[in-house]
Amino acid sequence: MAGFGPATAQTVGDTPVRGGILNANIQTEPVGLNSAINPTMFIGEVASKIMEGLVAFDADLKPVPALATRWDVSPDGLTVSFDLRKGVKWHDGKDFTAADVEFTLKEVWQKLHPFGRSAFGNVTEVETPNPHRIVLRLSAPAPYLLSYINAYGAQLLPKHLYEGTDIVNNPYNLKPVGTGPFVFKEWVKGSHIRVERNPDYWQKGQPYLDGIVFRFIPDAAARVVALQSGEVDVSVGSALPATSLGQFGDASKYAFNLIEGNYLATIAFAQFNVRNAPLSDKRVRQALAHLIDKDALLKVVYLGYGKVATGPVPSSIANYYTSDTRRYPPDPERAAQLLDEAGYKADANGRRFKLRIITAAGNTQNARTAEFIKQALGKVGVDVEIQVPDFATFLRRVFTEQDYDLMVSSMHRMPDPTLGVQRIFWTQNIRKGVPWTNGSGYSNPRLDAIMEQAAREADETKRKAQIREWQQIVQEDVPLLELVEPQWYTVSTVRFRKLALQGDGLFSNWADAWLEPKK
Amino acid sequence: MTRNRIPAVARFLRRRIWQVVPVVFGIALLNFLILQLAPGDVVDVLAGEAGAATPEYMAQLRASFGLDRPLPVQLAYYLKNTAMLDLGFSFRQNMPVLQLILERLPATLLLMIAAMGCAVVSGVVLGVISARFVHRAADRAVSVFVLVTYALPTFWLGLMAIVLFSARLGWLPSSGMTDIGADLGGFEYLWDVARHTVLPALSLATFYLAVYTKLVRTAMLEYFGADFIRTARAKGATETRITLFHALRNALLPLMTMLGLQLGSILSGAVLVESVFSWPGLGRLAFESILARDFNLLLGILLFSSVMVTILNIFVDVVYAVLDPRIEL
Numbered sequence: 001m002a003g004f005g006p007a008t009a010q011t012v013g014d015t016p017v018r019g020g021i022l023n024a025n026i027q028t029e030p031v032g033l034n035s036a037i038n039p040t041m042f043i044g045e046v047a048s049k050i051m052e053g054l055v056a057f058d059a060d061l062k063p064v065p066a067l068a069t070r071w072d073v074s075p076d077g078l079t080v081s082f083d084l085r086k087g088v089k090w091h092d093g094k095d096f097t098a099a100d101v102e103f104t105l106k107e108v109w110q111k112l113h114p115f116g117r118s119a120f121g122n123v124t125e126v127e128t129p130n131p132h133r134i135v136l137r138l139s140a141p142a143p144y145l146l147s148y149i150n151a152y153g154a155q156l157l158p159k160h161l162y163e164g165t166d167i168v169n170n171p172y173n174l175k176p177v178g179t180g181p182f183v184f185k186e187w188v189k190g191s192h193i194r195v196e197r198n199p200d201y202w203q204k205g206q207p208y209l210d211g212i213v214f215r216f217i218p219d220a221a222a223r224v225v226a227l228q229s230g231e232v233d234v235s236v237g238s239a240l241p242a243t244s245l246g247q248f249g250d251a252s253k254y255a256f257n258l259i260e261g262n263y264l265a266t267i268a269f270a271q272f273n274v275r276n277a278p279l280s281d282k283r284v285r286q287a288l289a290h291l292i293d294k295d296a297l298l299k300v301v302y303l304g305y306g307k308v309a310t311g312p313v314p315s316s317i318a319n320y321y322t323s324d325t326r327r328y329p330p331d332p333e334r335a336a337q338l339l340d341e342a343g344y345k346a347d348a349n350g351r352r353f354k355l356r357i358i359t360a361a362g363n364t365q366n367a368r369t370a371e372f373i374k375q376a377l378g379k380v381g382v383d384v385e386i387q388v389p390d391f392a393t394f395l396r397r398v399f400t401e402q403d404y405d406l407m408v409s410s411m412h413r414m415p416d417p418t419l420g421v422q423r424i425f426w427t428q429n430i431r432k433g434v435p436w437t438n439g440s441g442y443s444n445p446r447l448d449a450i451m452e453q454a455a456r457e458a459d460e461t462k463r464k465a466q467i468r469e470w471q472q473i474v475q476e477d478v479p480l481l482e483l484v485e486p487q488w489y490t491v492s493t494v495r496f497r498k499l500a501l502q503g504d505g506l507f508s509n510w511a512d513a514w515l516e517p518k519k
Numbered sequence: 520m521t522r523n524r525i526p527a528v529a530r531f532l533r534r535r536i537w538q539v540v541p542v543v544f545g546i547a548l549l550n551f552l553i554l555q556l557a558p559g560d561v562v563d564v565l566a567g568e569a570g571a572a573t574p575e576y577m578a579q580l581r582a583s584f585g586l587d588r589p590l591p592v593q594l595a596y597y598l599k600n601t602a603m604l605d606l607g608f609s610f611r612q613n614m615p616v617l618q619l620i621l622e623r624l625p626a627t628l629l630l631m632i633a634a635m636g637c638a639v640v641s642g643v644v645l646g647v648i649s650a651r652f653v654h655r656a657a658d659r660a661v662s663v664f665v666l667v668t669y670a671l672p673t674f675w676l677g678l679m680a681i682v683l684f685s686a687r688l689g690w691l692p693s694s695g696m697t698d699i700g701a702d703l704g705g706f707e708y709l710w711d712v713a714r715h716t717v718l719p720a721l722s723l724a725t726f727y728l729a730v731y732t733k734l735v736r737t738a739m740l741e742y743f744g745a746d747f748i749r750t751a752r753a754k755g756a757t758e759t760r761i762t763l764f765h766a767l768r769n770a771l772l773p774l775m776t777m778l779g780l781q782l783g784s785i786l787s788g789a790v791l792v793e794s795v796f797s798w799p800g801l802g803r804l805a806f807e808s809i810l811a812r813d814f815n816l817l818l819g820i821l822l823f824s825s826v827m828v829t830i831l832n833i834f835v836d837v838v839y840a841v842l843d844p845r846i847e848l
Contacts (some may be wrong), residue, residue: 023699031565031611040568114571168583174613189612189622190799192699213699218794218803221678225693229686362810392559392812395567412570423571434574435567 011257011490013497013514020515022212022496025223025232027239029190029216034173035155036104037112041264041412041506044152045236046214048507049195050091051178053151054082054101057263061316061415061503063146067096067156067179077141077458084132088202090158091177091184098128103159105136108167115419119148122456141458144416151180152263152507153414181207181511192216201511208514220244227254227491233515234492237261237506241364242303248491255496260505261488262316265420267309268302268365268410270357270373270481275441276405278344278353285478287338289328291376296330298484301368305489309482311471312421313413316485320417322468325475336380352381359386359408360394366408369483373408400433402441410486411436417467418455425474426451442479527847528837535836539829546825547601547818551594554814560586561611561812584610597818606819611811616819619804626696627800630789633716634723639778641724642731643767649732650739651762661732669729674791677722681795684718691718694797719796723789727781734777738770771842779835783828 030043033050054068063071070083088096105126109116122145125137148154156179161172176184181203182195196211215232217223224244226232238261240248248254270292272279279285294308307315311325339345344352357373359366367388374384387404389397398407414420423429423436427443450470457463474480488506499512562580566572581587585596600607606616645665649658668676685693692698696715703711742748743766751765790802801820808817840846 031568032613038565038569039571041570112576114566114569114573114576117573117576166583168580169610169613171613188799189614189619190626190803191695191797194699215695215699215797217694217797219674219678219797222681222694222795222797225678225681225686229689229693231685231693389558390810391567392557392564392810395563396558400563431574434572434577435563436571 011255011492011496011498012501013516014499016208016497016499016512016514017516018208018514019210022209022234022510022513022515023232024212024214025217025226025235025239026214026237027223028218032173033176033184033187033193034157034170035152035507036108036116036157037168037173039113039115039152041152041237044155044507046193047155047176047178048151048180049182049212049510050176050180050184051151051155051157052180052509053154053156054149055146056150056502056508057415057504059259059501059503061263063149066151066509067101068149071146073146075458077143078138079135080138080142080145081133081135084134085202086132088179089200090160090179091198092158092161094158094160095131096156096158096179097131098134099131100156100159101134102126102128103163104154104157108157108162109154112167113154115148115153115414118419119145119153140456142455143457143460143463144418144455147415148419150263150504150507151509152504180509182209182212182509185211190216203511206511207509208512209510212510227493230493234490234496236490238486238488238490240489240491242305245303245305245489245491251494253494255492255494257490257492257501257505258487259501259503260490260508263415263504264488264506265314265317265413265415266410266486266488267312267314267413267482268306268369268484268486269309269408270369270483271407271409271440272442272479272481273402273405273407273440274479275402278342279355279405281342282477283338283342284344285481286328287335287342287380288377288382289478289481290331290335290338291380291382292328292373292481292483293330293376294483297369297372301365301372302484302486306484306486309485310475311482312424312474312480313417313467313471314485317413317415317417320464320467322471324468325472327475328478332379339380339382346381350381351383354383354385355405356385356387357406357408358394358397358404359388360391361388362391365486366410370408373406395435398439399435399437402432402439407439417470418451421470422451422455425479440479442477444473444477447473447477528840531837532833535833539826539833542829543822543826544598544601547598547822548594550818550821551597554817555590557809557812559812561814562586564811565611580610601822606822607815609808609813609816609819611808611813612816616816619816620801620820620823623799623801623804626798627802629696629712629716630719630723630793630798630800633720634789635727635778635781637720638724638727638731639774642728643735643771643774645728645732646735646739646770647762647767649736650743650766653736653740658736665729665732668725671725672791673722673726673789674795676725677719677792677795680718680722691715693718696799719792719798722795723792730777731774734773735767735770738773739766742766742769768842772839775835775838775842779832782831782835783824 026042026045028042030046033047035044035047052066055063056066058064067085068082069085072081084098090096105120110120122138122140122142123136124139127135158177161177162170181198181201183198185194185196187193193214197207217226220241223239227235272285274280298306298308310323313321315321346352357370359370370386377384397403424438426438427448429438430441431437450466454463454466495516497514502508562577566577609616645661649661652658681693684691692715698711748765751761790806793800793803805820
């Protein structure tokens, strides 16, 4: 998005101004504020201002210190140690120590967090030689571990308020006590959450803002007006419809930030139910892949906000991404030929077979993608019926009843393929009734072996090679059509500034954010 | 109301309130059974939103929410709680259902009463004008006006009002019920809430306005030809007096019937208008609880509104008797 280059720069500044209340808007009101048990992004977008993690991720997704000041992985990959920041206090005045980290890791991340169970699964022993040092002993190397220790992937909880309680229903999940730059003040359900400056924040001089009000505006068009009328200063995490972004093109008034969601590494895709004929035939899936013009899809449905996806690992995960995978350029003739070979010849009316595309109601882009696919498939005689049930019904249909042919959705692939991507293709992760597991039913023992190897490979070069091969196998077998890497955008008035942009900026703590005085 | 009618009202209330109990209980049972037809449960949605889950964790959640128990057992628990007027706990929101409802109730009542009040008053005024000047320019103008407002979808009208009055002119706030940033007290607070109420209440009022206007117009035209009006004219009553005291009072009866029916919707709120204006009302709470399969909360809201609707209907019956002494309770 070359046109947004200059605008992007405006979100960053170097002369902070103190004071002022920031009015922020996110897409959906969260259900709680505990990211340590629930990785819904709307929770993280708010909770990250109050609660912190061990590190944050900079614009290149490299870890930078937060509550950990140093970290170290032993050459065999079996010991990971952290030096913790000294003099940090929880908002209720108690000291933050290694005991808090140990407690959250063992009792919360390992037991309750859906990614945490895998991310910290190899951790067998935790040592705390002193209150500011913690050492993890691993049963096997866990090269992905350091990618999950920010405020979103591994939020730290105060041991003294959670120990011995029912953690899932702990009242502090709704009025969190953290170490972050902002202190929780109030939550009026259906309206807003308000946080205030933490006067004792460990980063001296920060935060610059007196407070933040997160306002919940359920209607997308009303969110657009709220930013235009100045009732909201910043709209986070693609909360505005892409079709409205043209209204914020005036760079003297509005600023865009387009890298803050890179950490999530989202890909929009269409997933085949490979249990069903004719989709069980690889040639049919390849044929359908040849029918989707992803460039056109990106332009028509995403209005250019994103990139064409070329495989299961998004290009923003530069460490592991490879462009050296099989491509399926739009080619209806080749598609027809593949379908003929597979035995699905066109009948007298030119029709071949019928598919049902399912997508959850409430997401315009997914619905339009389904329509786009329907048109494309119709060209070679594949009829499509689009079904758009509500979210709960959609989940049941896809993951429990497995009653669908093609599912359109998007998933966060996260910075490390072992945790974010393996789950989609791994045979052992075909788990009836569990959302966002391997819902296609795809199973390839050779790929399973490579993914399992990559999960415990300490040698970075070898691991890269394994993950490259994994991407190539998946693109050959196409259990999923990887369509678009949508770009997460944050739109603000030019008054909103930050000292630095972060790759996990949706979950940055905004200690370094400020509001320029009104002109 | 004359003095000797008071015991009648008391008797009526005693009889009707006893009828409420089985009605509400039946509604509760029906609600519970119908909701079982919806695919998916609250744990599916929580796990789906989280973007990942493990089977162990989902099983653990279902057990702690009581969703692993057989349906008849769940039903028995629910009916027992209903009998004790315990609305239960919303596991999704991590709060008691009654607290969630009561937090939203003032906003809902304010919006709906403001909207209905506005619709009734202007409906009566416009209806009277129409009837008084029937088939003349004023009548036609009123007709066109109310039909246009009725035909426009309220959410669209609301959005356009926001675009004009908030974004363009900057006269009124676009969302919420109060100015969250400012800590206001006393009259300043009331003024702030009033400013926030104007656009949503007016948008919602347009939905009811046409019906009330047309009802009043038709009823009044009917009465203008009635014998008692002719008698009043013969007595030499002024046209204004005839319109307001003779025709209008009678025309209010059909209006009351319609209002009584629509009062039920007061408590279920107005999902679309609440969404457009970010109004923290019950309608959105109910709507979101359906999408989230948060059935404890949804059942609580449904039960709460059914109780209120039955009570409001009794109240409307009493008002009938006040307006028309011929009606027996």
